[in-house]
Amino acid sequence: MRTPQADPEYLSRLQDYFARWKMIPSYERLCALWGLASRSAAGKVLERLRRAEFLERTPDGAWVPARRFFERQLARQVVQAGSPAADVEAGMTALLLDDLLVDTPSRTLLVRVRGESMREANIFDGDMVIVERQAEAAPGEIVVALVDGELTVKRLLRDGGGWLLHPENPEFADIRPEGELTLVGVVTGLARRLRKGQA
Incomplete structure (x- = not known):
């Protein structure tokens, strides 16, 4: 059984799916996407992603992306246009592009x-x-x-x-x-x- 430690991987796969199809897939498709054996296991992942504020539910029960779903990884180091810098993966933080580009x-x-x-x-x-x-x-x-x-x-x-x-x-x-x-x-x-x- 996959543990909550796999949730970042589940989230990444779901974000890629959403980027292509613009929807959260069915439970059956989620099981295939995440390699899970049951709808209940997929439901538990969805609930954990909801508690982490990546997903939310509409009044009629549909799953939709929440604001954090659209966060992208921002390297804490600036990139050098001259000599190479240290490993970009050394420090990462989350950023919503709206926070960078949109004031109002x-x-x-x-x-x-x-x-x-x-x-x-x-x-x-x-x-x-x-x-x-x-x-x-x-x-x-x-x-x-x-x-x-x-x-x-x-x-x-x-x-x-x-x-x-x-x-x-x-x-x-x-x-x-x-x-x-x-x-x-x-x-x-x-x-x-x-x-x-x-x-």
């Missing part, structure tokens, strides 16, 4: 970038910018704005002629709104996938 969930919007107008700000085609919705921003901030009915991401600047949206690519021209500038929000973070996931 109700005002946060994710926007996918299309085009190369911000490449010198290291924002590339296909990136996802994290935007905090607000109607005002300070000069120099990168913003998402509504221009001619379309969203654009640019650096907000001000000169003698008023507000302008400045691309970080010399191949693109500044945008000077003819009327009122409509800001969607300020870019507070960036998400980029460097390696395509395995099928």
